Amino acid sequence: MTDRSPSPKESRAHHELFLRLSPDLRIFLPARHREAETLPVPHDGTSSLVHIVQSTGVPLTEVGALVLADGRRVAPEYRPEAGETVRVEPVECPQRVPGGTPRFLLDVHLGTLARRLRLVAGLDTAYHNDMDDAALVEQANAERRVLLSQDRGLLMRRQLWLGAYVRGSRPDDQLADVLDRFAPPLAPWTRCTACNGLLDGVPKSEVEHLLRPGTRRTYDTFARCRDCGHVYWRGAHGSRLEELVAGAAESVRAIES
């Protein structure tokens, strides 16, 4: 092992390497770096590429291919040379998840998105409003759920098996982002928004006594949660959710075509 200090004459490139981040990934950089196609980063000779990329603010969960100037793909554990340039591609969409249909776990800030994923998409979505980061990672790993979050620090945890950064501040945009990324099969109105349980169709006569007169008059299609007993009827949340279901189906079709 040589420990060689560069002479003053040696170029800056001996202390740096260069990342070419795809525009999709530059949103994670500080504003002053977002326009530049090539980002110089310090080279210490020991850090792996994953460490270097994440130190710029980009979680590995968002990174796809890592490509050297000669076109060679390298693993996140690769230790780049000084002066080397590495192209950093975004994760490929739709993203394949081991085991087929993705199941999700959402962090404490994404409660509205959790309810949307359950009702609008029928996706198996775990959510609790009281879990710390370590507990979230543990559950995601144990149950093989994709951890969805807007907290980059959480997504950068080394133990996490699979996670995804959710783009957008409005729940509708967040839903569209998740459906674009994973293109999961959709089964609207099959899951309880409250507890993630599965819904069964139920005859009106069985739930009539639970309904207000207006609801009893207006609706004929009902479902009940197997786990918590919550009763649903079409239109209960207004046509807004129906629109969301249609919108979600369209965005998935757009990907497949």
Ligand SMILES: [Zn+2]
């Ligand atoms: Zn329920």
